Amino acid sequence: GAVVSQHPSRVICKSGTSVKIECRSLDFQATTMFWYRQFPKQSLMLMATSNEGSKATYEQGVEKDKFLINHASLTLSTLTVTSAHPEDSSFYICSASLVRGLDSPLHFGNGTRLTVT
Amino acid sequence: GDSVTQMEGPVTLSEEAFLTINCTYTATGYPSLFWYVQYPGEGLQLLLKATKADDKGSNKGFEATYRKETTSFHLEKGSVQVSDSAVYFCALQRGAQKLVFGQGTRLTINP
Numbered sequence: 001g002a003v004v005s006q007h008p009s010r011v012i013c014k015s016g017t018s019v020k021i022e023c024r025s026l027d028f029q030a031t032t033m034f035w036y037r038q039f040p041k042q043s044l045m046l047m048a049t050s051n052e053g054s055k056a057t058y059e060q061g062v063e064k065d066k067f068l069i070n071h072a073s074l075t076l077s078t079l080t081v082t083s084a085h086p087e088d089s090s091f092y093i094c095s096a097s098l099v100r101g102l103d104s105p106l107h108f109g110n111g112t113r114l115t116v117t
Numbered sequence: 118g119d120s121v122t123q124m125e126g127p128v129t130l131s132e133e134a135f136l137t138i139n140c141t142y143t144a145t146g147y148p149s150l151f152w153y154v155q156y157p158g159e160g161l162q163l164l165l166k167a168t169k170a171d172d173k174g175s176n177k178g179f180e181a182t183y184r185k186e187t188t189s190f191h192l193e194k195g196s197v198q199v200s201d202s203a204v205y206f207c208a209l210q211r212g213a214q215k216l217v218f219g220q221g222t223r224l225t226i227n228p
Contacts, residue, residue: 006160034215043206043220044161093160095216106216108153108160 003027004096006109013084014117021079021112023094029074030096034106035067038091047092050077084116119144123207123219130197131227138192138222140181140207148211150174150183150190155204155221164192164205199226 003026013019023033032051036044048064050056050071058064066088068080077096081088093111124139142150149168153161165174167183167190174181179194190207207219 004160041221041223043218044216046215046217049215095161106163108162110158110160 004030004094004107004109006094006112008112009110010113010115012115012117015085016083018080018082019084019114021081021092021094021114023077023079023096023109025075025096025107028096030077031074032097033071033077034095034097035069035077035079036093036095038093038111040091044093047079081114084114086116089114089116119148119209119211119217121207121209121217121219123205123222125220125222126204127223127225129225129227132199133196134226136192136194136197136201136224138205138207138224140190140192140219142188142190142207142209144188144209144211144217146211147185148209150181151208151210151216152179152181152190152192153206153208153218155206157203161206197224197226199228202226 005024007022035047038044047062048056048058050069052071052074056069071077091111091113095106095108120143122141151166152164154164155161165176167174170185172183181190181192202225204221204223206221208216210216
């Protein structure tokens with residue numbers, strides 16, 4: 001079946017540095033990718049939707065200059081957390097959709113645990 | 118706006134017990150409904166789904182029926198196993214493939 005690979009699985013960085021997280025669709029072309037954030041013991045909150053070749057659409061309250069999303073190809077989307085702070089520590093999960101459509105299944109990566117010290 | 122409410126956890130059961138995790142939703146129109154499972158340290162896996170009223174989704178012994186009259190999609194399993202221990206998320210999808218998740222229910226099954 002479809003596989004989404006997310007890398008790295010864990011990352012620890014110092015405050016003020018930037019971290020890039022990659023999300024790849026391994027055996028299908030993903031026209032749309034989604035980035036979620038999950039706080040401990042809480043649900044997933046959609047951060048942004050990225051479509052290949054166009055700008056990402058950010059959810060209300062998400063700083064687009066802090067969370068840079070690039071979806072340059074049909075198999076790769078990246079999330080860069082710029083000037084990270086301890087409050088950015090969280091579990092970030094990407095998902096990918098094969099085609100545009102209301103009933104297209106989403107495939108999730110295994111997530112990236114970011115710890116900012 | 119759209120929202121999903123799940124029963125609060127954590128839920129702890131003994132092996133072979135009957136499981137119900139309640140899920141209700143608020144949405145306009147006719148959303149698709151999903152249950153996702155998250156094992157420790159992993160991302161989400163689709164467990165089952167239903168796309169219209171009265172549909173029953175099933176997988177791995179789990180079942181859920183889309184009840185429009187009660188706006189519910191309760192997850193059930195007749196006999197749980199230790200390997201079912203995970204966090205379960207109810208979710209709805211309405212347009213543009215945006216998923217709205219419930220808060221998640223942590224399930225622990227003791228041998």
